[in-house]
Amino acid sequence: MSCNLQKCCYKILNEYFGDIVARVGDALFQKGLNPLKVICAHTKLPYSKVSEALAVLVQHNLVTWEEWRPQIPGYTLLHDRILLILRFPRYVYLVREQYGEEGEMVVDVLLKEGQATASSIIITSCIKLYEAATDESAVAKGSLEQKHIVVRNHLLKLIENEFIQRCPSPQDSSVPVPVLSIKEDQLYSLPSELLDLKALQQEIQLRRAGNTKPAVTHPDAQIYWRVNYDRFHIEFRDSEIRNCVVRRVDPLAGECLGAMLKVSYTRSDPWASSMNVVTASEIRDQLKDLKYLDQYLKILEDDSGGCVQKVGDAGGGQYRLNMANAYETMTHTLIDNIVQERFGSKAARIFRLIRKHRMMEQDQIGELSMIGKKEANLLSYRLLHDNFLRIHEQRKTLAPSPANKIIYLFHVDMNSVVRMILEWCYKGLYNLMVQREMRANYNRRLLEKRTRVDTIVENLKQSGGSEEQIQEVEEMVTPSERSLVEQVLSTQDKLFDAETGLDDTVFILQMYLYYQMQKE
Amino acid sequence: MAAPDLAAEVEQRVLQLCGEFKQGITYQIIQNDMPTLKLQHIVEIINKLLATSRIDMLKKDDDVLVFKLRDPGSLHRVKGAEPEEQVVYKIIEESGTQGIWAREIRAKSNLHLNTVDKVLRKLESKKLIKSFNSVSAPKKKTYLLYNLEPDRSLTGGAWYSDQHFDSEFVDILNQQCWRFLEQRAVRARQVAGGPIAVRNASYVASKEVLKHISDLGITKVQLSIEDIETILETLVFDGKVERSVASEGAEGVKLYRAVTGLLPTPTLMCIPCGVCPLIKECDDVGNVTPIKCRYMKEWLDLEW
Amino acid sequence: MTYEQLGVQKGEVLPERVVGPPETYPPLEFRPVQPAQEKNLAESYLLVVKKEFREHMQNSQYYIHPGVKRPDIERYSDRYQLLASHRGQLNINWSRCPKELSHSSAAAKKRKSWTKKTDAKKAKVKDLNVSEALEALQKKEETQTKEGVEEEGEEEGKPEGEEIEELEEDDEELDEGTDYVNNYFDNGDSYIDEEDDALEEGGVF
Known part of the structure; x- marks a missing residue:
């Protein structure tokens, strides 16, 4: 491993x-x-x-x-799930965009608990929303009374759309090794009788009043829910492919692809390598009124790296989305970019050449790449050394004779390059985290001092301390310390951002490998 | 010995025959024409014509001697030259822009290799011929007339100057072509009529690119369509350009357009680890560790 | 690969040779790419969420601290770590895990569960035993190290006004667990609920 x-x-x-x-x-x-x-x-x-x-x-x-x-x-x-922790902010953000603040809170709460009952999700979400809203106008507060209903509705929608799923439960929890199970039709269903709205409201009020453990019962106490990561991954995947299309063509082409996806999902397994056929007329219906739809379909057919495939003419045109191809094209581009940034654009040219031609002799490389023979050879060697290229030996003829030359053919073994890059990503993540931890430790005293001072100032402000007092406390941190703290924090942020971004790269590579394995 | 006026007649006849048979005449042809002439006489006359540079002597592949009419223009050029020089010069002249090796000259002229070498040196010093290195035989000198340019196929085409691959030249062309295509693509986006119209407007035929580049005047070298297409192909492998073929009549016309990359730079390449030459060695122990990493420090503290 | 294969001619001038041991970290040929644009809204938001999530988790009950008290220096920072009242009291639904986790976990021991009506009677009787037992236990814990001192976990306790959201199964009755568990630990005390007949016959290992 x-x-x-x-x-x-x-x-x-x-x-x-x-x-x-x-x-x-x-x-x-x-x-x-x-x-x-x-x-x-x-x-x-x-x-x-x-x-x-x-x-x-x-x-x-x-x-x-x-x-x-x-x-x-x-x-x-389940080690793959551990990596997903780095992706949690993306899940939260997606829900915020598609479902708003309440939906976001639901998913946020659930990610923090791992598993929770619907009641506890609703209660906790409401309380947090109230806390957040205390900074806002009283008008907003008025609507807070019914917040639990709003939150419940969001929860229902999230479940209906499969972003949240029910956890399997132990059939018999008296045994030492409980067996968890769930029926297919229960996965995404939250029957209304499971929620006691009055009880929810009651508990929320009690908690807000300061009662940390109110004695309120809820009917769904044994039914737990969790986030369905793969459902989010479908969204990320689709969004990525759309972005590629938008970059390559234009935003409307992205819309078009979005419509194709939507229709495809009505009749395909979203994780299939290739979706089932959709027709142009269905797409047209979906988009209501997109001008030049036919043109866009043609362009997508030509220019989507094999993602959109035309398979017939009925219904104005029959199309099929091929996700495996989409990720193959994207991953090729990704790796090409990596080669470019690591070895230079001439090396990238050689890499693309060899990838396209599958097997190439050294001489050919120099010739077709229009890079001087010597430079071409040196770059090829460097790519070979870093395992982006491989060499395949081939004898010119089968007869073993001294005159028999061995030709060396360069080629790209994409799957193993992808795996290697994935390893680099893991290593990169690890290194980033180590650096972040190291710097946090190194500057701990300083950071803590700053936190302490800030807390004291905050308290003073709330309890009505004088300007003088506040200033006195603030001066405990010297200007140079202050700027150092800023620097440290901004470095931490840079490292956090890099982590999040690196996970994006990991996602593409994981998708690629997933579809490759499906082929086999 | 033939009578003087008879000799003159024979000379004329031989020259006439040479005129008729541009590829040259042999002893046999002369004899056939004037059967009464003794071979010895023919030889004398030939020698005289050679000496006066009226004709040239060549040796064909099957060891047959052939005599050709000498171009009066070149006569002027090698006036006062020894017969060997003339012979060698002629041979080189005939090889045109292909040029010819010393060894081949020796074979054709039937002269001794040393003689050939001496003559070549002399002709070079007189600036009547020059040498170059063909890409197909880089170690052998190829000779051709001084005022001729070697054939492109031997010099590596437009890309070689002095058998040295001019990668800067290639790079400049690469950039210029790219710029041209990119501008066209940007303009194309304004075109109305839907995405296909836009796409079509961004395509440029290789001919047009050639004209643009030639008009730019960045080089004296005459580029061909194939040359430009070679450059455009490298742009395809740079991931910046896409090629398509339109059919116009019997042939296809190659079209090219600038395209945007599918993905932005991956974050892996925005951190030191992505560019780090030591990534394979990086571990928690030893000299190459994330804690000791110099690149991390430089990247984070912005102290490159 | 040989020099020939690399296409380097004989006698050609090669790049200058480095004298001395090579640098551990040779200067970079290509630097990491700087992000082209300013961070967009999405990226800033992701950062905020990430930091908030991280902080929450580190202060949550799920962040398991080593149980050892540090008698040496009382660090200033201790005051500002949220005095997790949950420390040592993991508040989850133990019925959804293998039983052994709740039996052996010190945290689960202090659990007070929600009693169902039917068990109310039972609970009352157990209560007395249990609260005494618990007191004794607590004393013991203070003096002993964690290793080797494990008591059976779940007891139905009287609700100390501490009710929790997650329902605990009332079948978290005191049972001595399997022999396996018993044999592993040297239990000087066994708080067997006499009313509970279920002396489970587990496999003997």
Whole structure:
């Protein structure tokens, strides 16, 4: 298993769940399916702590279990999900864009809890929305009374659209190793009888009044929900492909593609490599009135890197979306860009050449690339050294004779290049996190001082302290310290941003590999 | 010995025959024409004509000697030249822009290699011939007349000057073509009539690109359509240009247009790790670690 | 690859040779690309969300701290770490996990669960035992290290006014667990609920 991925996962768990959970996760990553006592032995952590850690991981959908020996569970780490933690902000943002503030809060709450009942989601969301709204006008507050209904509606919509799904539940929770199961039709259904609106309102009011543990019962106490990551990934995927089309053609072409996707989903499995056929007339209906639709369809057919394929003429034209091709084209572009930034544009030219021609002799490369022979050879060698290119030996004839020359053919093994780049991404993520942690530690005193001062100032302001007092406190931090803090914080931000951006690259590569594996 | 006026007649006849047979005449032809002439006489007459540079002697592949009428123009040029020089000069002249190797000259003239070399040096110093290195045989000198340019196929075409690949020249052309196509694509976006109209308006035929480049006057070298298309192909492999073919009559016309990349720069290349030459060695132990990383420091502290 | 294959001619001048040990970090040929445009709204928002999420998680009950108290220096920072009242009390629905996690987890022990009506009676009887037991336990914990001291977890306790959202199953009755669990730990004390007949026969390992 990938060492880079392992270290990356460790770092993520460490950051969000602490060292103990990270070590438990790491042990599971390394050793695979194992029971509690083995994990304890491996991590040398106390039983209680390991259990706690496992419980946390289970709660956050990062660990599953099965019966390892009779009545003894063995745990497995879902390591891919750990990486997804880096993607959470994207999920939240998407919901904000498509469903607004309330929807955003629902998903935010759910991501933070891992699993939760619908009631608790609604209650927590409402309370947080109230807290956020205290900064705003009283008019807004008026509508807060019915907030729980609004939130409930958003939750229902999110469930209906499959962004949130029901968790499987234990059939019999009295056994040591419960078996979780769920019926297909329950996955995305939240029957109204499961929610007691009055109870919700009651609890919300109690909590707002300061009662931290109100004694209110809810009918859905055993029904838990979680975020359906893959549903978000469909959105990201579609959005990415649309962006490519917009870049290449224009925004309306993106609209057109969006319509094609929408129609395709009514009759296809969204994760199929190739969707089912849609007709131009259906697309036209979807778009209401797009001028030049036929032209756009033609252009998409020609210029979408194989994503839009025309398969017939009935109904004004029959089209099929091929996601595998889309990601193949995108990934080729991605890798080309990487070569360009790493080795220069001439190297990128050579790389594209070889990729297109599949196998090329050294001489050909220099000739067709219009780069001097020597430079071409040197660049080819560098690409070879960094494993972007491979060499295939071929004997000129089959007869083994001294005159028999061996030709060396360069070629690109895309799948292995992609895997390599993915490893680099994991390593990059790890390195970024290490740097961030290091710098935070290095400047901890300073940052804490600043936080303390800010807190005191805040308190003073709220309790009506005098200007003098406030200024006195603020001066505890010198100007040079202040600017240093700014610098440190801005560096942290840069590192955070890089992390988020790097995950975008990871997403494309993962999609590519997913579709490649589907082919096999 | 033939009578003097008879000799003159024979000379005339030989010259006439040379005029008739532009590819040259052989002893056999002369004998056929004037059967009464003794071979010895023919030889004498030939020698005289050679000496006066009226004719040239060549050796064909099958070792047959052939005599050709000498161009009076070139006569002037090599006036006072030794017969060997004339022979060699003639051979080189005939090779035209293809040029010819010393070894080949020796074979054709039937002269000794040393003689040939000496003659070549002399002719070069007189600036009557020059040498160059053909790309097909870079180690051998190829000779041709001083005022001629070697054939493009031997010099590597427009891209080679002194057998040296002129990559700067290629790069400049690459840039200029790209700029031309890009401007066209930008203008095309204003075109009404839908996306296909826009796309069509952004296409440029290779002919038009050639004209543009020639008009720019950045080079004296005469470029051909194939040359320009070669440059445009490199732009395709730069990921900046797309090629299409339109059918116009019997042939297809190659069209090119500038295109935008599908993706922006991936974030991996915005962090040091993406460009780091040591990424394979990077680990938590040793000298190359994320904590010790010099590139990280430079990138974050902006201290390049 | 040989020099020939690289196309380098004999006697040609090669780039200057580096004298001495090579630099560990040679100067970069290409630098990381600077982002072309200003950060857009989406990117700024993502950053805010990320930082907020991170901070929340680190202060949440899901962030497991090592249990060791640091008797040495009381750090100033301690005051400002949210005194997580949940520290050591993981508040989740234990019925949705393998039983052993709740049995062995010190955190789960302090759980007070929601009692159902039917068990109210049972609960009352257990209460006395349990609260005494718990007190004793708490004392023990203070003095002993965590290792090896594990008591069976779940007890139905009287609601101490601490009700939690997530319903706990009332089947988190005290059961001694499997022999496996018992054999692993040296339980000096076993708080077996006498009313609970279910002495489970687990496999013996």
